[in-house]
């Protein structure tokens with residue numbers, strides 16, 4: 001659920017954005033924005049969301065599930081330069097087979113372990129196996145977030161209800177503030 005707020009200071013709920021349980025740590029979410037045409041400058045803003053340790057753990061394992069497949073880059077690179085350096089394909093192909101197969105096996109094994117670990121660390125109340133918050137971008141004081149848990153999004157919106165922008169009237173009504181006004185700019 002996408003939520004936009006216009007505020008210098010955002011109120012963050014004390015519950016975990018993934019499982020809605022008690023948060024016992026802070027987790028940093030960054031948004032990076034590129035500005036400029038000839039000289040490109042990147043600016044990063046970070047938000048420290050209260051998070052719970054088990055959700056932090058499962059989202060980390062989920063994120064790193066494909067990381068070991070990168071190992072196959074080494075035999076690919078070596079084989080490429082060997083072929084460019086006129087090493088015979090009769091040597092390069094067996095070399096590639098011998099080293100790429102274990103890399104793939106390691107990659108798949110790591111992926112399976114990560115997925116099992118992520119599932120084991122998650123709870124039935126978890127909104128996702130990955131990260132429950134996405135800090136997308138900002139424009140001036142308007143911050144753009146995406147929350148995987150709808151219940152968390154409602155909590156967040158309630159705590160920042162006077163700072164919401166581009167919020168749908170039905171959502172406002174659900175928040176118990178059907179009269180509108182303030183920063184509300186309709187259904188953007």
Ligand SMILES: [Zn+2]
Nearest residue numbers: 016019052055
């Ligand atoms: Zn949690």
Ligand SMILES: [Zn+2]
Nearest residue numbers: 018019055126
């Ligand atoms: Zn979770």
